[in-house]
Amino acid sequence: MTSSADFRRTLSSDLARAVVRMVNDNGLGPGDALDSVKVLAARFDVAVPTMREALRRLEGLGVLEFRHGSGIYVGANAGRRVLANPLSPRPNQGQLIELLEARRRIEPPIAALAAQVQDAVGLAWMEESLARARQQIAERDDALWLTNLDFHRAVAATGGNGVLAEVLDSIVLIHADAQREILRLHGDAVEDYDEHARLAAAVREGHPADAERAAAGHLEHVATIVRARS
Secondary structure, three states: OOHHHHHHHHHHHHHHHHHHHHHHHHOOOOOOOOOHHHHHHHOOOOOHHHHHHHHHHHHHOOOOOOOOOOEEEEEOOOOEEEEEOOOOOOOHHHHHHHHHHHHHHHHHHHHHHHHHHHHHHHHHHHHHHHHHHHHHHHOOOOOHHHHHHHHHHHHHHHHOOOHHHHHHHHHHHHHHHHHOOOOHHHHHHHHHHHHHHHHOOOOOOOOOHHHHHHHHHHHHHHHHHHHHHO
């Protein structure tokens, strides 16, 4: 027998999917405004609290954004096909190694694809993040770890396959704190940068095999250091 709680969850899920369809059907993109909760509730013929629950679920996924005093807007993740779990727990030390092992198996082929495709937007992002990292190392900027994540995301974007780029995003962004811990354990920002620079050069110069080796070697080196220092 279906409980009232199960029914509410099902209704909330159905409403969330209906809102996503509405956003897509109307050609809305990140930053575009939606109707108020009250208007949406009337449109879908549900109670306001039920509508709000469905919208909050989409907010948690980054599909919608609630702006206090302004309204509801389409979020940055509205067009994504791969979404990470925003409630996933912070990984322990063993899971840090698993995270690096997963990346070591996923990223080298993506780097090879990047060297083949050389998407212009991805290349520009890759070069910009590399330059920003160099400056942050000189300035001892604590935000370096975020820039390093951007570099790996940019390499994936350079491959021109949006799904692969989103898969990598879902790994590195949802475990951003873990990536920060990995960089701390690594301890040598200059060495890390040099490995990134070699990977970027292989991508830039269109050498897929070199790019794949550079990515695999970089991640294996980081994993070895993290194992030794964890």
